[in-house]
Amino acid sequence: MSTSSFNRPGAIDLSGLxxxxxxxxxxxxxxxxxxxxxxxxxxxxxxxxxxEATEQSFETEAIRKSLIHPVVVELYSPRVxxxxxxxxxxxxxxxxxxxxxxxxxLNVDSAPSIVQALQLQAVPTVIALIGGQLAPLFQGVLAxxxxxxxxxxxxxxxxxxxxxxxxxxxxxxxxxxxxPAEDEEPVxxxxxxxxxxxxxxxDFAAAxxxxxxxxxxxxxxxxxxxxxAQAGLLARxxxxxxxxxxxxxxxxxxxxxxxxxxADVEVVLGTPEAAFARLIAVIxxxxxxxxxTVRTRLLELFETxxxxxxxxxxxxxxxxxxxx
Numbered sequence: 223m224s225t226s227s228f229n230r231p232g233a234i235d236l237s238g239l240x241x242x243x244x245x246x247x248x249x250x251x252x253x254x255x256x257x258x259x260x261x262x263x264x265x266x267x268x269x270x271x272x273x274e275a276t277e278q279s280f281e282t283e284a285i286r287k288s289l290i291h292p293v294v295v296e297l298y299s300p301r302v303x304x305x306x307x308x309x310x311x312x313x314x315x316x317x318x319x320x321x322x323x324x325x326x327x328l329n330v331d332s333a334p335s336i337v338q339a340l341q342l343q344a345v346p347t348v349i350a351l352i353g354g355q356l357a358p359l360f361q362g363v364l365a366x367x368x369x370x371x372x373x374x375x376x377x378x379x380x381x382x383x384x385x386x387x388x389x390x391x392x393x394x395x396x397x398x399x400x401x402p403a404e405d406e407e408p409v410x411x412x413x414x415x416x417x418x419x420x421x422x423x424x425d426f427a428a429a430x431x432x433x434x435x436x437x438x439x440x441x442x443x444x445x446x447x448x449x450x451a452q453a454g455l456l457a458r459x460x461x462x463x464x465x466x467x468x469x470x471x472x473x474x475x476x477x478x479x480x481x482x483x484x485a486d487v488e489v490v491l492g493t494p495e496a497a498f499a500r501l502i503a504v505i506x507x508x509x510x511x512x513x514x515t516v517r518t519r520l521l522e523l524f525e526t527x528x529x530x531x532x533x534x535x536x537x538x539x540x541x542x543x544x545x546x
Contacts, residue, residue: 269391271316277333288351290387292323292380305346311366321388384526426457451525498537
């Protein structure tokens with residue numbers, strides 16, 4: 223775990239845990255995500271983007287929230303005094319990020335099961351969670367500029383994967399003693415408050431509705447377009463088992479619905495190129511209404527990943543070849 227930048231190909235697949243988190247939200251708009259997780263509930267005004275997690279709350283605070291926005295996890299021990307420099311840098315960067323990611327801090331001395339699961343080799347260690355996938359960032363104490371560079375790469379990877387939700391500030395009683403001053407203005411964009419709240423509580427259909435309202439007011443709102451595509455994807459996949467959905471889509475004679483669902487899951491798991499190839503292959507072999515249905519879904523997934531992503535640009539060329 224020595225790399226100082228996020229590397230998607232080296233990600234450890236946590237899709238099973240992600241699926242479990244999503245399944246726990248399905249059909250429960252009033253579930254745990256509605257009122258905030260243990261250790262600091264959601265807040266719409268001033269607060270901090272830092273959460274102190276426990277072994278018991280790690281799934282809720284880190285894995286589940288990584289389905290909505292990037293999460294950076296600091297694995298630390300109070301016994302390692304030199305780690306305070308890193309903690310201070312991470313907290314400062316998190317609170318200056320305006321919700322682009324959430325910093326989750328975990329005291330490894332009280333979390334032996336997570337230490338074992340992650341095969342932790344050194345403290346402090348910093349990892350990233352994007353869409354339920356875990357990737358190492360770095361271990362040891364780095365200069366603040368290097369920490370910022372590593373986190374910037376996480377945010378870029380999240381946007382490229384279509385993860386455009388924003389973290390909600392938590393109550394200002396968190397671990398940051400130098401958090402936002404009392405006279406600072408809230409940094410969250412109020413236009414997205416209703417949509418972000420819906421995403422946070424796992425009500426993805428409601429989030430789609432809120433983004434649609436923004437698009438009615440401004441059809442060229444790029445962030446709202448991305449948000450709607452992201453929320454729509456989550457709404458379609460929240461109750462799916464990833465492995466089962468992909469297997470069903472790969473099966474001989476698979477239905478159109480099964481192939482579409484498999485592509486959705488592949489985007490959620492961070493392999494949009496597989497999803498694009500799957501749907502373009504379907505387009506080549508279909509016609510009429512079915513072809514239009516698949517083309518429309520493919521364009522939605524392009525929005526989710528981002529129009530300037532190299533994988534989208536390549537897939538657009540492949541789509542044109544398939545259509546003409």
